[in-house]
Amino acid sequence: MHRTLSKIVLLSCFLMPAIARSQEVMDLQECLRLGLENNYDLQITRNEALISGNNVTPGNAGFLPEITLNSGYTLRNNNSDQFSAGEEETVQTRNANTGTLDAGVNLNWTLFEGFRVQTNYKRLQEMQTIGELNTRLAVEGFIANLTAEYYNYVQQQLRLGNLKYAVALSRERLRIVESRYQVGSLSRLDLQQARVYFNADSSLLIQQYEILHSSRIRLNEMMGGDVNHLFAAQDTTIRFDATLSKQLLLDAALQQNTILLLAVKNKTLSELERKNLQSRNYPYLRLNAGYGFTHYNYNSGTLDRQRNWGPTVGVTLGYTLFDGFNRRREQKNARISIQNRELEVAQSKLALQSDFANMWMAYQNNIELTNLEIESLENANLNYEIAMERYKIGDLSGLELREAQNSLLEAEQRLLTAQYNTKLYEILLLQISGNVAAYLN
Secondary structure, three states: OHHHHHHHHHHHHHOHHHHHHHOOEEOHHHHHHHHHHHOHHHHHHHHHHHHHHHOOOHHHHOOOOEEEEEEEEEEEEEEEEEOOOOOOOOEEEEEEEEEEEEEEEEEEEEEEOOOHHHHHHHHHHHHHHHHHHHHHHHHHHHHHHHHHHHHHHHHHHHHHHHHHHHHHHHHHHHHHHHHHHHHOOOOHHHHHHHHHHHHHHHHHHHHHHHHHHHHHHHHHHHOOOOOOOOOEEOOOOOOOOOOOOHHHHHHHHHHHOHHHHHHHHHHHHHHHHHHHHHHHHOOEEEEEEEEEEEEEEEOOOOOOEEEEEEEEEEEEEEOOOOOOOHHHHHHHHHHHHHHHHHHHHHHHHHHHHHHHHHHHHHHHHHHHHHHHHHHHHHHHHHHHHHHHHHHHOOOOOHHHHHHHHHHHHHHHHHHHHHHHHHHHHHHHHHHHOOOHHHHHO
16 A cells, blocks of 8 residues: 555656646647647648649740750761762872851740640649648648647546545545544454555556646647647636537538538549640640851861851641540540549538538537536535445445445546547537637637
C-alpha cells in the first residue's frame, strides 16, 4: 500500500503541479489557431495549392509563342581532288578550311489547333480550384480532428478528477476501517479488503495520468509545437449544441460538402479532356518566323569571306487525315469517362445522405443518453451518500459500500462518454455540412 501511495504522490507532485506552475490554460480557439499556422500537413497542402495556382498562365496553356535564340561556330577542313573530263591535270586541294559563324532568333506559334489552347487554360483554372478544394478539405479535416482531440483531452481531465475523487473515497473508507480495526470492531479481513480497493483505485488513477499525457502529446503534435509543452484545457465540461437543425445541415451538406464538390470538379475535368481530344477534329495553323545571320571564312577559292542575313517567315496548315482510328477510340472513351464521373457524383451524393442519416441518428441518441446518464449520476450520488452513512454506523457491509462506490464511478464515466460521443457527432455533422469552421469563433 505504501509503495502505491508513493507512486501516486510522485505523479501528483510532478504532473499536475507542473501544469499549474506553467499557468497556461488554452482554449479550443487558441489550439486551432496554432494548429492552422504550424501543422506540417497543412503547410504541405497549401504549398500544393500554390503550385496549382502558379500553373494558371497563358503561356502554360499554349496561348503564347515560343521564341528561341541560337548561335554556333563550325570549322570544316576539306581535302579534294577534281578530275576534268579532258586530259587536263587533276586539281588538288589540301587543308581547305571553312569557318562558319551563325546566329538567329526563331519564333514558333500555334495560331489555331481546334480550341485546344482555350480548353487547356480552362483545365488549368479547374485544377487551381481543385487545389483550393483539397486545401479546404484538409483544413476542415484538421479542425474536426483537433477539436475532437481537444474535447478528448477535456474528457481525460474530467476522468482524472473522477478517479481522484474515487481514491479520496477509498482513502476515507480505509481510514474508517483502520480506526475500527484498532479498537477491534472490524477484522483484519475487512482491513485488507479496504486496502485492496484503495490500491485498485490508485492503480486506475496512475493509468489515467498516462492517458491524459498521451492526449496532450497528440494535441501538441497537431499544433506543430513542442510535444512536451504542458498546458491545461480551459473547458471544465463537455458542452454540445443540442439544437442543430437537421434540414439546414442536410441542405448545406448537399450544397457545400467538399468531397461532393470535388466529385463535381472531376466530372468537369473529364468534360474538358473530351473537348481537348475533339480539337484534333480540326486543322491546325502554325506560324514560324525568324531572323538569321551567317558568316563564312574561306582560305581557298575565289572568295575570302561571305555574309548572309535576313528574316524568314512561313505558315503551316495541316490536318490529320487518318491515325488508325485512335482519335475516334479516344473520344469514345472520353464520353464513357464522363458518364463514370456523373455516376461518381450521384454515388457521392447518396453516400453523403447515408452518412448524414447515420450521424444524425447517433447524435440524437447520444443526446437522450446524456440526459439519462445525468439522472443516473444524481441517483448514484444519492445512493453512495446513503450507503456511506449506513457504513459509518455499521449498518452496511464493505462489499455493499464498494458496490455503491463503483456505481458512482461508473455513472460518472458513462456520463462523460455520452457527452463526448455527442460532441463527436456534432463535430462530424458540422464537418459533413461544411460548417466545421464555426469552432474557430
